[in-house]
Amino acid sequence: MIPATARKILRKLPAVDSLLQHDALQKALANQPRKLVVESIRQILAEKRHFVLTNPESIEGLSIPTEDLIVEILARLEAISDYTLRQVVNATGIVIHTNLGRSLLPRQAVDRLQTICRTYNNLEYDLAEGRRGSRYVHAEAILCEITGAEAALVVNNNAGAVLLTLNTLAREREVIVSRGQLVEIGGSFRIPDVMRSSGAILREVGCTNRTHRRDYESAINDHTALLLKVHCSNYRIIGFTSEVSLPDLVLLGRKYNLPVMEDLGSGCFVNLAQFGLVGEPTVQEVVEAGADVVTFSGDKLLGGPQAGVILGRKDFIARCRKNPLTRALRVDKMVISALEATLRLYRDEVQVLQDVPTLRMISLPPASLEERAHHLAAGLTRSADSDAVQIEVRQSHSQVGGGSLPGQYLPTFVVALRSSQMSTQKLETSFRRHSPPIIGRIESDQYLLDVRTIQPEEYSIIEEAFAALHSNA
Template sequence: MQQLFRLLPSVDAVLADLAADAGLAALPRALLRDAVNDFLNGLRADIKAGRVTDAAQLAPQLVGAQCARFVRAAARPHFRRVVNATGVVVHTNLGRSLLAPCAIAAAAEACARYSNLEFDLATGERGSRYSHVVDILRRLTGAEAALVVNNNAAAVLITLETLAKGREVVVSRGQLVEIGGSFRIPEVMAKSGAILREVGATNRTHPRDYANAVNENTALLLKVHTSNYRIVGFTKEVSLAELVAIGRDRGLPVMEDLGSGNLTDFAGLGLPGEPTVQRALADGADVVTFSGDKVLGGPQAGVIVGKAAIIEAIRKNPLNRAVRIDKMTLAALEATLRLYLDPERARREVPTLAMMTAPPGALAKKARRLAAILKKSLAGRYAVAAVPGASRVGGGAFPEHDLPTTLVALTPLQGAPSPDALRERLLATDPPLVGRIEDAAFLLDPRTLADDELGLVAAVLGQAMDDPAR
């Protein structure tokens, strides 16, 4: 064992060898040194555990190649690209919506150059960062005014804190939703200082439930769109128009949290009709909140639209400073919203909309192309077939609706890694690839793969086959 330890190179010797690798030499030396130390400590542990018992296993060329791979993997950014082959368009764990090219360019410009973030070019004086998106949001939604914060939970929080702190907010028991990360409407409401007043039953709520709950301490009537689940069967829900009528009769504002919210009428696009922001305002809602990075297909943001007096009160709330939107997000959001001025262009260029509405025939064609590529690269390892299947919108939207697609199924032949083992290997490739497993096959859905990613999928699968420890 001592002889094996003596064969291990010094840290400085390894660093000198790595200096010949241009890609590694460009890395910070402190990072390189830490990675080399970790690699050598791993070899020492292998010697002690009896996993390395022969001097041939520590040959300089072999150790050098292993160390370079180890360091290269250790030096990867922790936050990095992932290939999404799950078919879930708005995948919360994989970054939700992809940005349109114009939004990416706008965000890059905002990062690289000075801007008029809070500078009024007409007067040369200090301006408002919100001015960059207010007019276009008013035009697209019909709202009197608008404000944008950093996400929809923040939008709900600051709106409730502004309108109902210390007072009651009436909401149907069947709408007390839980969103990603176990955050729940009642908890957000509690943080705002508002007092929750539940009405109705889980499956049935009537107009009289709201009307009977109103008292001298009531500040707001709240409707929460259950975008991430459905209650079916013996049900009854109060429409927004009915709730607005109660609010007008009692002199109370009405708020709707549309959650994943959208500006597109999907009824004619092969998807179930979902309430739009425009419809909610037309039905009389005083304030509406929704996300920017779900069905809208923009960056993470919480959009608040509605009556001018309410929006102005929210804008003046000191909490607004804590939840305000940053310059990159503003730039990307404005660029995304501008696409919606031409709905057809938005459906083509906003990736979320394009993927959601992709024609089944086009997806089948893409699946066959991918299958043909993989049949060559995985020959003898996996049976490759294009099979019918379903995608999902994700992001808490259209929870019960499947999108028809064609999947590429990889079924292992004798000796090939199982679907579960393949999944684990693909998490360690560069870039990682995420698919799904059904019926003893590893599935790839072309809906969430760009055309230029088909060859990359083959390359990544090749990595998983050649070097499972990569």
């Protein structure tokens, strides 16, 4: 039984058709599909009815003005009509931010994407022979040119590359891997799980912190298919440690006629030691060291689209290509065109540091970062001239991210904000709810904007958000 007070309030709620006649919603109908406008109205009315019916003690004297309903309806319309995958400003200082889309594509790759996507193309057509061809040839030549590998295959991501390789070369046979290399990557995906799904049999050797060549050798038997080395790109073990180097593992593989595979995780083509980052082997070094198969990501340190790359001996790659799983893991024209365009930039070892955004951000010198931070701080001061928020430029640190180079930091400069009118947490929330959202980080009760990952064209967005925040404080 609905109380009389509730019935009275519910009767006063306007009908959908009545609300549709309101000038603000008539304007909305000119820009939005009618069904979205109607759905927004229905959702808001349903919420009001639910509140009235479930809160009998709070509705005495309750008034729901039509103008207030219109404001809520328009806000809901904006929310349900907006894209869910949106642009954000990365002010965290984490260059390869997994939650924020990882690496930015180079301009050349974006231009190539637009060309390929708006035209027909020879994705699976051999122009020389005039017949059906293979989509896998397009990026293969440039991969082999840069790395020195005999052959290459591109699939949807590195987990897929590892899965396909193990399923092809080691199904129902043993794969020997050091216990200290049984890594877990983002989303709780683990090497043992991927291996199990591939049909290969895991044979752990050594201890968490120390594995020796004799551990591998004593585990080799008639059921051994290959020796696997996994680069620990997302964590480090320090102290009393030992692992078998790739050249030593290759020698062991040659002795017993076993292929050696290395899963690099992040595919790095540039020596990062010049920027103070150590311990990340390049793909070229691994190929030169004699690995028979190498797998890595296309969207981390390489700086391209999400993809998994398999490099190695022609016979092994040919077998992978024939595996039925390859079709399930295959990439489309967008990935291939963006990856090929990105890879071509590596032909110029100097210019690539500027052309690939990931490398450009990693290689930014402290002096340039300090200048950028002061520039941003000055813009914020101009956009909201007030003592309500303290604006300070100070030194801090950035990270490469993306499961790469754990425990290593890049010196940077940040713009640190602290408000006298709101908490630092509320400051962070306000920036995050701006359109487009701005994602920074909190340290020592200050909201930090790390200029290493802020693109030059995004400074005005931050200034606009700061001005709006100040005016609403």
